[in-house]
Amino acid sequence: MRIAELSRETGVPVPTIKFYLREGVLPAGERTSKNQARYDESHIRRLRLIRAMVDLGGLSLASVREIVAAIDDQESDDDQLMGRVSKSLIPEVDAVDDASLAAVEAVLAELGWEDACSHPSARTLAAVLAAGRELGHDFAPTFVAHGRACEEVARADLDYVEGKDVDQMLESVIVGTLLGDTALAALRRIAQTVESHRRYGVDEDE
Amino acid sequence: MRIAELSRETGVPVPTIKFYLREGVLPAGERTSKNQARYDESHIRRLRLIRAMVDLGGLSLASVREIVAAIDDQESDDDQLMGRVSKSLIPEVDAVDDASLAAVEAVLAELGWEDACSHPSARTLAAVLAAGRELGHDFAPTFVAHGRACEEVARADLDYVEGKDVDQMLESVIVGTLLGDTALAALRRIAQTVESHRRYGVDEDE
Known part of the structure; x- marks a missing residue:
């Protein structure tokens, strides 16, 4: 054309x-x-x-x-591109303190993800943990629960791209991850409301 | 002071x-x-x-x-504030087409979340679905899998705030949700890499 x-x-x-x-x-x-x-x-x-x-x-x-x-x-080993590209879709994080990094390493160990300590997102987690601590929160236990949930998310993500050719797969990873972050945040808010209703009953204004 | x-x-x-x-x-x-x-x-x-x-x-x-x-x-019924505040932390979404909204309703029905069709985040999901379709993707099945995972996320979120007083609880919801979105996206990327390694082996550059 x-x-x-x-x-x-x-x-x-x-x-x-x-x-x-x-x-x-x-x-x-x-x-x-x-x-x-x-x-x-x-x-x-x-x-x-x-x-x-x-x-x-x-x-x-x-x-x-x-x-x-x-x-x-990398036409040759496109099987691992998923992980690589998902790493490149991460914003840079400034200096993170060692205590927060150590706490994240403990979280990753509890999840059985020891190999992931060098993943750039581990630094993002450490930055979130540090920001939370500054406000008086310890999110480390929540990270473990959220991490378990993300295993399910990642399985669905990889199922979605399996069997596609390399260009399609990368496009899927990028679109799926970027749009997916927004979708995941939206699903989380709905799930919070659903769970809140389950625990405490329904808002009277609904 | x-x-x-x-x-x-x-x-x-x-x-x-x-x-x-x-x-x-x-x-x-x-x-x-x-x-x-x-x-x-x-x-x-x-x-x-x-x-x-x-x-x-x-x-x-x-x-x-x-x-x-x-x-x-609302000092009186603070038990439901969680769901309410989480709704107010959602960016406004422009007009969404009816087909995408209907597809999101089907997703919510499959999750057993029928009551949540009027949740503002349902519109966000519809917008993501529409953006995906424009690029040739149908994320509806992925939404169902991600929604299941978010039930676990929401349980952890509500456990975290349970038993706090109203100011503390709201602060926790806001900090936890906003910082939590970043953390969740980071955990998702790590989980993608971990799952990718499980399926396809380890990158040779690691």
Whole structure:
């Protein structure tokens, strides 16, 4: 297809597509004349992936470039890409104190996740724990319960991407993780209300 | 205690405390002279609550005022405040299409959460479902699995606040929910990596 059709298919404006081509995050099409190129399904998938990262994830072009490079590099062992990409979707965390990191390591050990101590999200957890402590809360026991629940979440996440090809799988991981964070927070709030009703009865204004 | 000590205890600058007093979200202290007032533990707790809402939740002063008014009103049936406050911690969602709302209702029915169809988070879920569909994904089955996991999350959340007094409980709900969203997303990523290793083996770079 020509660039105009690629734009219609994906909803991405032509100038934006040209920008992605120049930046090298979208591979060039097959040149058919001096001023024209032909694009295929792989360009549609790649554009959807880029859109997901930029629109849903708010990722910078530099991060997009990094992830795209990882995809193009690693055709060989795509089975582990899930874990890798999910790591790259994590915001950077500033310095974290050793006591909080040690507390998170204890949580991970209790969950049987000792291998995950070097995971960037362990630092995020330590930062949350530190912020909670500053406000007089110890969330470590809650982390253990939430971690157990997340084993179920992660099984569903991996089931969802199983059997897809690498581009599709990555797009699924990125879309599923970024949109999924919002969905998970929403489901948590509904579950809190449901559980609150179970324990204490129904609000009279409902 | 005097306002300077209240500031030291909470880390909130004196001018900010005066602003909260003027805005009526922090109750006045007991006046001891023309220019001085005395504050107590309840002011510390309330300031921590306000800080949690503003710093962690990014809530507007108007939202803070609303929640604070709800607390001051509802001393009587604080058992249901958990569900109510968790509802108020939800970002507004634009118009959602009927098909997505119907799909979310089916998900909630499958979870046995029929009563929750009017919960504001149901609209958030519908928006996520619609965004996913636009990118070629159907997340409804994943929502069911994630919803089951969130029952466990919510039980831990409610266990955490059980037996606290109303100010403490609300502060716990707000801090726990807002910080908890970040923690839950982090735990999910770690669980994805752990589950990915279980299924596909360990990355060679670790």
